[in-house]
Amino acid sequence: MSGPGRTESRTGRIRTEPPIRTRALTKQYGDLTAVDNLDLEVRAGEIFGLLGANGAGKTTTILMLLGLSERTSGAVRVVGFDPARQPLEVKRRVGYLPDSVGFYDDLTGRQNLRYTARLNGLSGAVAGEKIEMVLDQVRLADRADDKAGTYSRGMLQRLGIADALVKDPNVLILDEPTTSIDPIGVVEILDLLRGLVRDRGVTILLSSHLLSQVQSVCDRVGIFAAGKLVGIGTVAELAARFGEEDAHVEVGFEGTSDSAVAARLEEVLGAIPDVTEVRRGSHALEPWTLVVRPADAAIRVREAVLSVSARDGLHLTSIRSVTASLDEIYSKAIRAAGLSSGAHRPPSKPAAGGKAVA
Amino acid sequence: MTEAAAAPTPTDAPATPAVVDRPIPPRGWLVIASKELGDHLESARFAILLIVLGLAAGIPLYLAAEQLRTLASQVSGAQAVFLAMFSLGPRDQSIFQFDVTVQGFVGLAAPLLGIAFAFDAVNGERSQGTLPRLVSQPIYRDDVINGKFTAALAVITLVLVSVVLLISGFGMLRLGIVPTFAETLRIILWLVVTIVYVGLWLSFGMLLSVVVHRAATAALLGLGAWMLLAVFGNFLVQLFLAVFLPVNASGTAEQQIAGLQVQDFVMRLLPVTIYTEATTVLLNPTVTSVATLSTINQYVQKQQQLPTFLSLDQSLLLVWPHIVVMVAITAVLFAAAYIRFMRQEVRA
Numbered sequence: 001m002s003g004p005g006r007t008e009s010r011t012g013r014i015r016t017e018p019p020i021r022t023r024a025l026t027k028q029y030g031d032l033t034a035v036d037n038l039d040l041e042v043r044a045g046e047i048f049g050l051l052g053a054n055g056a057g058k059t060t061t062i063l064m065l066l067g068l069s070e071r072t073s074g075a076v077r078v079v080g081f082d083p084a085r086q087p088l089e090v091k092r093r094v095g096y097l098p099d100s101v102g103f104y105d106d107l108t109g110r111q112n113l114r115y116t117a118r119l120n121g122l123s124g125a126v127a128g129e130k131i132e133m134v135l136d137q138v139r140l141a142d143r144a145d146d147k148a149g150t151y152s153r154g155m156l157q158r159l160g161i162a163d164a165l166v167k168d169p170n171v172l173i174l175d176e177p178t179t180s181i182d183p184i185g186v187v188e189i190l191d192l193l194r195g196l197v198r199d200r201g202v203t204i205l206l207s208s209h210l211l212s213q214v215q216s217v218c219d220r221v222g223i224f225a226a227g228k229l230v231g232i233g234t235v236a237e238l239a240a241r242f243g244e245e246d247a248h249v250e251v252g253f254e255g256t257s258d259s260a261v262a263a264r265l266e267e268v269l270g271a272i273p274d275v276t277e278v279r280r281g282s283h284a285l286e287p288w289t290l291v292v293r294p295a296d297a298a299i300r301v302r303e304a305v306l307s308v309s310a311r312d313g314l315h316l317t318s319i320r321s322v323t324a325s326l327d328e329i330y331s332k333a334i335r336a337a338g339l340s341s342g343a344h345r346p347p348s349k350p351a352a353g354g355k356a357v358a
Numbered sequence: 359m360t361e362a363a364a365a366p367t368p369t370d371a372p373a374t375p376a377v378v379d380r381p382i383p384p385r386g387w388l389v390i391a392s393k394e395l396g397d398h399l400e401s402a403r404f405a406i407l408l409i410v411l412g413l414a415a416g417i418p419l420y421l422a423a424e425q426l427r428t429l430a431s432q433v434s435g436a437q438a439v440f441l442a443m444f445s446l447g448p449r450d451q452s453i454f455q456f457d458v459t460v461q462g463f464v465g466l467a468a469p470l471l472g473i474a475f476a477f478d479a480v481n482g483e484r485s486q487g488t489l490p491r492l493v494s495q496p497i498y499r500d501d502v503i504n505g506k507f508t509a510a511l512a513v514i515t516l517v518l519v520s521v522v523l524l525i526s527g528f529g530m531l532r533l534g535i536v537p538t539f540a541e542t543l544r545i546i547l548w549l550v551v552t553i554v555y556v557g558l559w560l561s562f563g564m565l566l567s568v569v570v571h572r573a574a575t576a577a578l579l580g581l582g583a584w585m586l587l588a589v590f591g592n593f594l595v596q597l598f599l600a601v602f603l604p605v606n607a608s609g610t611a612e613q614q615i616a617g618l619q620v621q622d623f624v625m626r627l628l629p630v631t632i633y634t635e636a637t638t639v640l641l642n643p644t645v646t647s648v649a650t651l652s653t654i655n656q657y658v659q660k661q662q663q664l665p666t667f668l669s670l671d672q673s674l675l676l677v678w679p680h681i682v683v684m685v686a687i688t689a690v691l692f693a694a695a696y697i698r699f700m701r702q703e704v705r706a
Contacts, residue, residue: 059705063703063704066494068490068704069703069704088496088498089496091494091495091496091497092496094494096490096491096494098487098490098491098494098705099490101490102486102487102488102491103486103487103488103491104397104486104488105486106397115389115393116491116495118389118393119386119389119390119492119495119496119497120495120496121496160491163491167495167496
């Protein structure tokens, strides 16, 4: 870790500064506020998802983090440096995959990467090894000597990740890494990102408007709307804050095709406190759904299901809580922010949430 | 909060990859220039450059060759025969609108080449989607412009020098004319001035590529500017002068001279005039002045003057302001492109 990255924490322990931190970061284009008082903190070794619709200000934020766009006000520290003052220090430590990345069509994938390596002061055998390694990592080694012009969108995206990795970054910033890639490709890329965090301790900030796609891979997410973070935390935390008032518990039982068994089940399950509705599966093998209100009663309900099945000799086959999907959380968070937007800061303002989590 | 909270804590072991005690590449522009150079040498553009300059050298030389041979045999030993290869056209010039000389052709082609090698420098990267990637590397943003400018200028210089060497070789072998030391220096100076002139148009092309987001539009604008300023410029300005600033033919000699001086000034607003004057003086030692004379006395003096060859330093002195002006215009255009690019959003 570089010198300026260290700070003395209150406990006296040496603590490393978070790789990415913004304070009241603001960007205005004329009257339009693209990024509005953004407080964001990405911790070392995590995958942070910046989620929001197109035009929410994600790319603008990313460009400011890299020092490629001037901020209107606020403060930014990336890997211990201010990108507006020391852009080169930031850029040599941060790998960046731009939205809809492009390569020189007339050069091969390998030649494209070699150019990037040379711009980063790597050349000769060292660069060659490095390039070989990252090509392997993104599984492009067999196509590396074809012209980049012949690559599919998904391959370009993978080459883009390889390109960002050539410089051996501490932090990877990926703008829409999964857009315009087929579902299998998405899984591959997300696996790759997980692996990078695990094997190399890279910190990743990725942006996406496809929430459900990146839900699985992000340690924490920030929900971005109209230049503001309207929610930040793990998916579970956000679900607790922005999820429906109801929680859902899925339960499976044997013999539900028998109408007598089903009727008795319905009665028993409906009697559990806080269960407001019992929904049968649409066919015999599908689990049933218990609608629980309030949502935080879900744990009690699960325990109750276990005990009543033991008591009444019901043949429980499966039980699980269904967390709200990120899409659901997202629309809820936006609505929450939209309702309270005005002179006052919305109660769900991210800054508070961010600190509570930290 | 499950693995999310746990993951960030172990900061000791592999939490930060062992990066960057690697120095920042000190010459990012050099890396860019060498890549661009490679691109140029393999491009269709390069072939066009060869053809254009080849024609620029070949046609006038072919047309002038016969005349040169007679000239060479008549005035063998005279100072400027070698230079005549560059500045002499065919005997019957009236059928051509332009100077059909190597000097004239190169002067005509140089702006076109400058624009051709720069009009898509920045907007090309933009439309390919490579610009954000390029500027997110640890280089300064002006390295992009500097590198591309250097590469383009290097390619054009390379071809220009080769062409001049070819002409010289042709002159020496086929026509038997060997340059004197002063002539060699004059050719070199002519080359330098031409390269500065190409640089001027390169930086104009660079400015276009930064300001205009579509490469095709930039190319058309560049071509238009070339037509307007370099091809029809003289003609248009003369038309303008004839209409708005005519020389009063019935006035006194002083009035006429004053009128001519105004016309002179307006003509010099065109870079092509400046370049032509500079190269004419450099390639032709008999040209002893570029300005319209300002008093009657000077006219009288001039008529009494014996036709002489100007020495090289005197010629250089005569065109020094021209060179300075060209460098200044180049610097202004380049600075404009630079400032504009620094403030520009990189996103497509």
